[in-house]
Amino acid sequence: MEKQKNLAKTQRYDKVHQEMTAPAIADYALIGDCRTAALVSCDGSVDWLCLPNFSSTSVFARLLDPHGGSFSLRPTQPFTSNRRYIDSTAVLETTFETDGGSARIFDCLPIVDGVRQIRPMREVLRIVEGVRGTISFHASIAPRPDYARLASSPELRNRLGWFYAWRNEVLNVQTDIELSLEDSTLCGKFSVVAGERRYFSLSYCLSEPAIIPPLGETADGRLESTVKWWQSWSSQIKYDGPHRDIVVRSAVTLKLLSFSPSGAIVAAPTTSLPETIGGERNWDYRYCWLRDAELTMQAMLGLGIREDAGAFLDWMLHATRLTWPRLRVMYDIYGRSGLDEHELPHLAGYRGSRPVRIGNGAHTQQQLDVYGEVIFAAYTYAADGGVIDKAGARMLAGLGEVVRSTWREPDSGIWEVRGPRRHFTFSKVMCWTALDRLIALEKMGVVKLGKKLGAYEADRVAIANLIETRGFNSEIQAYTGEIDGDQVDASVLLMPSVGYRDANDPRVRSTYDLICQRLGRDGLLQRYESGVDGLSGDEGAFGICSFWGLEQVALRGELALAESQFDHLLSFGNDVGLFAEEVDSRSGEALGNFPQAFTHVGLINVALAIERARHGRPNQTRPK
Secondary structure, eight states: OOOOOOOOGGOOOOOHHHHHHOOGGGGGGEOSSSEEEEEEETTTTEHHHHSSSSTOOOEOTTTTTTTOOOEEEESSOEEEEEEOTTTSSSEEEEEEEEESSEEEEEEEOOOOOOOSSSSSSEEEEEEEEEEEEEEEEEEEEEHHHHTTTTTTEEEOOOOOOOOEEEETTEEEEEEEEEOOETTTTEEEEEEBOOOOEOOOOOEEEESSOOOOOOOOOOHHHHHHHHHHHHHHHTTTTTOEEEEEEEEHHHHEEEHHHETTTTTOOOOOOOOOOOSSSSSSOOOOEEEEEEEEHHHHHHHHHHHHHHHHHHHHHHHHHHHHHGTTTTTEEOOTTTTTOOOHHHHTTTTGGGGOOOOESSSOOGGGHHHHOOOOOHHHHHHHHHHTTTOOHHHHHHHHHHHHHHHHTTSSOBBBBTTOSSSSSOBBHHHHHHHHEEEEEEHHHTTTTTTGGGGGGOOOHHHHHHHHHHHHHHHETTTTEESSSSOOOOBBBGGGGGGGTSSSSSOOOOOHHHHHHHHHHHHHHTTTSSSTTTTOOOOOSSOOHHHHHHHHHHHHHHTTTTHHHHHHHHHHHTTTSSSSSSSSEEEOTOOOESSSSOHHHHHHOOOOOHHHHHHHHHHTTOOOOOOO
């Protein structure tokens, strides 16, 4: 198969291309400050940014509509561009080459660390630096607040720059070039020569006095301190295997998708990027999914990022208190669960993919697997030496009681299938896991089950009997997606990872073989067979599922095969090492919300599993 090449590396752009064609999803890079994040295209345009936080309304949304707003810095002549992240950071450097010269743009959201300086609530800092000859740029700044539903005209305040104001929010544009207003868009042209710098700062404030950050050397200092902060954070990563660069990039991406005040990690910074171009599978992923909990915890602890792992667990145990002992599928960064889904019909959608949705209707579903994922995450943290207080232990025990009373019920499953509930095999596996890990926590002295211990053990046996007798189809020699079913589902590949079955178990191996046969496309795996979700059309191969299959190979100790397949999967990342939710297995095009935390978690866990296999510890995933 001829895979899509990353156009950002050597792509030429012209005005018609920019205006008529949305960049490929893989043409974007991510910058952020661990509170919100922006997508920057390889032709120098900030096309997505929500302020002040991940799940707030957008200020730039060209990603979803040509008129959604953007902040573009682009050479006026035909150009080629290439880009990179400054080593082990989230600071993006894009270099543009023209016949007359070259220049680079440094893009970041400066990190606010401590109280040493007064800073705006959020800032997008862009510094243009000449490298060779002379190169001319066109600047275009067009905020469109509230998903382009609000009109806000800028006001020039002399040396304070241009101000946009709406409701109780203020966005200030500060630059050392001259801007003029053209059809509600701030525009300007400028040139840089080798060694010269030009500065652009967009600073945002909500319900507080606007703070105008200085440009020049002070802006250089903010850039430098942000680089140092990220490099200091990355230096704690313990992984030293052959894929360190891409593992560090994935860890930095997870950190970018974290909300530092609470420890929450959003699934992706975007909404409604389609799983099929022109299709209807367009969901809002700017929330925190509990289904990601255990694998994310495993990745963070495996890399040695213990402080972040502790913050993540604290967020889970605190965010879920309002709904305890029941768990919701997802919460926002503050732990709120009322995420009602709405459509935005005024937005055209990415390349015409409608509807554009905000909120997520799946938040009302019953998903029994989430109990196992949260409890297993807590167990993994405690087994690594982390401390769970008495209140947290009581909460975990309460979750166990819910599992014991509901495991026989149908649910919507890990993939949030809309429609009537079903008996998904993986949901039963995670109910087994929830009880299994609570029993382990009881033996560790963390959770007190007391006289109920025997009942937990009996329910664990009963769940396993159901899985083995009705979740395994002897005719096709595979664990199926649903109890008494005949279709396969990639989620059951996680059985070894959650301690239910060994990776070398004959039933696990035969299931893996059939999943690869039915769901495999060029080394990639889809989630399930066509028609399972009841939606029209097909979707791409699901990134995390491909890594799950590969992790099973590594757990079996098949090192050479695992390394070869890992290299193949890594080829589906973009030029700066970011991975989408899905991949079009025919073209290699990135699909779905981007970048996807869950995919990067899968990458990290495979790299860790390969390292264990390399050192003769292939099956030491989690102690039982």
